[in-house]
Amino acid sequence: MDYTIIKVKQQIKEAVQKALGQEIDQKHIEIGVPPEKDMGDLAIPCFYFAKLLRLSPNRIAEELKNKIRPVGFIESANNAGPYLNIILNKKVLAQKVLNEISKKGEKFGSLKSDKEKIMIEYSNPNTHKEFHIGHSRNAILGASLVNVYKFAGKKVIPVNYIGDIGSHVAKCLWALEKFHKDEPLPENKGKYLGGIYGEAVRRIDENTELKKETDEVQQKLESGDKYWMALWKKTKAWSMDELKEIYKLLNAKFDKIFFESEVEKPGKKIVAELMERGIAEKSQGAVVINLEKYNLRTLLLLKSDGSSLYSTKELALAQLKFDKYKIDKSIVIVDNRQGFYFQQFFKTLEIMGFDKKMEHIPYEFVTLKDGAMSSRSGNIVPFEDFFEKVVELAKAETQKRHQDWNGEKISDVSQKIALSAIKFNMIKTNNSNIIVFDVEEALSFDGFTGPYLQYTISRINSILKKESPKGEIDFAKLENLLEKELILKASNFPEIIAQCQKENQPSILAKYLFELAKLFSNYYQNIPILKSEQETKKARLFLISNIRQVLINGISLLGIDVLEEM
RNA sequence: GUCCCUGUAGUUCAACGGAUAGAACAUCAGCCUUCUAAGCUGAAUAUCGAGGUUCGAUUCCUCGCGGGGACACCA
Secondary structure, eight states: OOOHHHHHHHHHHHHHHHHHOTTSOGGGOOOBOOSSGGGOSEEEEOHHHHHHHTSOHHHHHHHHHHHOOOBTTEEEEEEETTEEEEEEOHHHHHHHHHHHHHHHGGGTTOOOOOOOEEEEEOOOOBTTSOOBHHHHHHHHHHHHHHHHHHHTTOEEEEEEEEBOSSHHHHHHHHHHHHHHTTOOOOSOHHHHHHHHHHHHHHHHHHOGGGHHHHHHHHHHHHTTOHHHHHHHHHHHHHHHHHHHHHHHHHTOOOSEEEEHHHHHHHHHHHHHHHHHTTSSEEETTEEEEEOGGGTOOEEEEEOTTSOBOHHHHHHHHHHHHHHHHOOSEEEEEEEGGGHHHHHHHHHHHHHHTOOOEEEEEEEOOEEETTBOOOTTTTOOOBHHHHHHHHHHHHHHHHHHHOTTSOHHHHHHHHHHHHHHHHHHHHHSSOTTSOEEEOHHHHTOOSSSSHHHHHHHHHHHHHHHHHOOOOSOOOGGGOOOHHHHHHHHHHHTHHHHHHHHHHTTOHHHHHHHHHHHHHHHHHHHHHSOSTTSOHHHHHHHHHHHHHHHHHHHHHHHHTTOOOOSOO
16 A cells, blocks of 8 residues: 555654664554544644653653654654654645546545455345345445455455255245135235244244145145246246345345255265265264364255255355355355354365355344344334335435425435435444344434434535636645544554444444544535635645545445435 | 343434544524525433443443344344
8 A cells, every 4th residue: 555644654653764864663553543632633642652662652752853854744742741642734634635536537545456256145035035224234344345345456256045945935835725716816926925934933933734735735846746846936036026126226236146955965075975985974864074074063065854954055166166166265144143154164174174264254144122033923023114214304304405406306415315324324333243133223314313314415516516726836824723633533444444344343344434424514514615715625625525426425325325415 | 041233412413542532313502684404503412330450431442231143944
């Protein structure tokens, strides 16, 4: 990375090293931020130097203050106890950072590309089931991670692995045939199927005798019964149509979609090989791999009736990924409840001699105030229902503000506002925290939300529409402290991208964007732009157009479509 | 029982081992003859407990307490 912020820090490190002597390792020079703005722009704790040089940290800070001379980005330094605070040169910083953003445009923040080819598997829904808000967390998180990885210079192949076979399909089709045959079909057939699946689960719950009937359906499906296969194909298409619609809304894209149905047979073959090689063994009629010596208990690879399990199929999927797509690494985004399974699964691959880089990125699931969502209890919040609700609310708010807009524009803007609210809401929480879904909160458009970011961009657009920056910029005109703060924050963007990718945590980006937008809002409120003196105005317009660029780059990475106005 | 996540303000969340623990929502008090008030400013309120490591612990380690989840025929 040759970004300005990196150069600034490098310059500071060199200055410190020069002042204290070569025995100071630059790696140990930490650069942070002071607690108060008026103390300085960057801060260096001096404890490490103190230990090395056998002097008090306060003394070293003082010495550094006296030795550091203004050069390049560094304007001056102040000591405060054991800390050295650096004040950056406003003009130089503004010039370098703003020109950099302006020049790189939508590429600003992107990192040097490396050769590693990574497959990211995410979403992984089942057909014949309802797609609820919990599934949307995975799709939203995955889509943004794919964006972030690409922006961070990785070669990414986003894929989806869909559960199109198994007992859930049998249950759904059984209920469809038994209770809904010849019924007129609604427009959204995928959602209709999901409802029927829920009904099937509840009926079987009430009368366990019915399980026999669904088992029969499953056997027919597995044996390739023509009638049931035809029904399966037809209904699978319904689910896929619905999923495609949802993915369009969520900006979730896939280069390849794998289906469980295509890896079932190859999976069984692998299990048979494992048996021959003595890696897997029979236990109570089923095939298992004993992982007790790794403290991972036992993983079931095949059911006692010979039918496949998730693990069976996934063995084949892993091979398919590396053999056919020539990837260096495979990442799977699946909720944390499968964490133990993945430990077992990866260990199994290792024992098999399948020595590849595979990683499970866990995240916590979405629950409701009164407990987890389940088809059994019927307390599912379907994504589409929730989405409609948010759109409706956005519409009401938009109409209130823009009586002159036509229906089409209102609808379009409202939909985008709704989606930005939903996506941001799912991303703003750290992956390792459970989201307790609260409709009230999810419907909010105020504060730390997607619409707030959109609104900030709209306000910038509104100014730039009236006048855009032209000609030579006098960066000395950006002398306000709020301006310096904004510029410094904007300069941090590439570092945020790096961190976000490294930690698989888009919430870091969400938080950063909010902070940047917040700084702008404050600036906007207090500093007139269009009404300022000519040269100052030019500089300020240039500043805000670049702040907008950073906001747009960041929001886009979250998978959110940027609005022109709202 | 073993393993994973988690415990911070009334609520939902932040805080590479660093200075006075930050936001948002809700509450209260202000700000629209000024570039979009979906905004801005201010007030008030918090680290589950006990040890340990460290110059320094919300963060790391140990133990305890509380919440959620996973652990053989679901995915």
